[in-house]
Amino acid sequence: MQPILDIADLRKSYGDGFEALKGVSLRIEPGEIIALLGPNGAGKTTLISTVCGITTATSGTVAVGGHDIIRDFRAARSMIGLVPQEINLEPFERVINTVRFSRGLFGKSPDEAAIEKILRQLSLWDKRNNQIRELSGGMKRRVLIAKALSHEPRLLFLDEPTAGVDVELRKDMWEIVEGLKADGVTIVLTTHYIEEAEAIADRVGVIAKGELLLVEDKADLMARMGQKQLDVQLSAPLEDVPEALAKYDLTLCDDGRTLTYSYDTRAERTGITKLLRDVSEAGLVLRDVVTRQSSLEDIFVGLVHEEEEAAS
Numbered sequence: 001m002q003p004i005l006d007i008a009d010l011r012k013s014y015g016d017g018f019e020a021l022k023g024v025s026l027r028i029e030p031g032e033i034i035a036l037l038g039p040n041g042a043g044k045t046t047l048i049s050t051v052c053g054i055t056t057a058t059s060g061t062v063a064v065g066g067h068d069i070i071r072d073f074r075a076a077r078s079m080i081g082l083v084p085q086e087i088n089l090e091p092f093e094r095v096i097n098t099v100r101f102s103r104g105l106f107g108k109s110p111d112e113a114a115i116e117k118i119l120r121q122l123s124l125w126d127k128r129n130n131q132i133r134e135l136s137g138g139m140k141r142r143v144l145i146a147k148a149l150s151h152e153p154r155l156l157f158l159d160e161p162t163a164g165v166d167v168e169l170r171k172d173m174w175e176i177v178e179g180l181k182a183d184g185v186t187i188v189l190t191t192h193y194i195e196e197a198e199a200i201a202d203r204v205g206v207i208a209k210g211e212l213l214l215v216e217d218k219a220d221l222m223a224r225m226g227q228k229q230l231d232v233q234l235s236a237p238l239e240d241v242p243e244a245l246a247k248y249d250l251t252l253c254d255d256g257r258t259l260t261y262s263y264d265t266r267a268e269r270t271g272i273t274k275l276l277r278d279v280s281e282a283g284l285v286l287r288d289v290v291t292r293q294s295s296l297e298d299i300f301v302g303l304v305h306e307e308e309e310a311a312s
């Protein structure tokens, strides 16, 4: 299948010489939701701005639905919707007019049915004749989405759609995103909330200091996260794992003072009860039992940290 977005070795240096993107490559299939995670200043907005034609790349190529964003600017741009990180709305304009206006900017003919569908989908229909200044913060964010959808794009960028939004509204936003996906819209969102990526993304990308460090299926990441370790700390050190415990695939560490057991948190039977009973039957005396879990957050923090170490 032709990717909806194909970014190849994209580099961006700003006028002051700062290199905000250091050769990013990414292919996105139609219908995916992909979440880009990364610390402040990682280059997420720069990446999105470059794809959307707000800033120009220093080198590399971007194609949207097969249309090069430079050579075939209009075709590429008409397929893209952008919800910017900053709210930038005209306070005295009426909701429905801002959305109509955005559609017009793309040279699309007026289509009241399409506008109504978008406003209803975002629960803004009742507010269509209100002025922007009369809306709450969450409603304003939804107006930004309505504007971005006004020309019926196939690829929607959401730059931190839920920054500063309360938990309830965040969940509403997730539902909206799922609804758009069901309509066949491909979504790229940036976020600082790891649980947001967990909740809605099909794939997760981690970006730090202008480099895409990882892009992975969420399910695979979750499978890694599903692993948990149980450390059985012993009063007296062991030379080897006792024969009676051989079937558990334990590792002996900490100078023979800790037996480590890995298990899948999602499994019906983790085997912990049996293990602890067998440990005690083998005559070992426990000092303490500790569990550890690798989370998406650990993976994320670990990656970003490694990157910082390598750079220094």
Ligand SMILES: Nc1ncnc2c1ncn2[C@@H]1O[C@H](COP(=O)(O)OP(=O)(O)OP(=O)(O)O)[C@@H](O)[C@H]1O
Pocket (backbone or CB within 6 Å): 014, 015, 016, 018, 020, 038, 039, 040, 041, 042, 043, 044, 045, 046, 047, 085
């Ligand atoms: N117009 C500009 N001129 C010079 N440097 C810029 C410009 N815009 C962004 N940068 C720099 O590029 C880097 C990446 O910025 P960017 O806005 O892409 O980060 P981000 O990942 O979106 O961060 P955040 O999570 O804070 O939104 C930062 O160091 C920033 O200072």
Ligand SMILES: [Mg+2]
Pocket (backbone or CB within 6 Å): 044, 045, 046, 085, 159
């Ligand atoms: Mg940003």
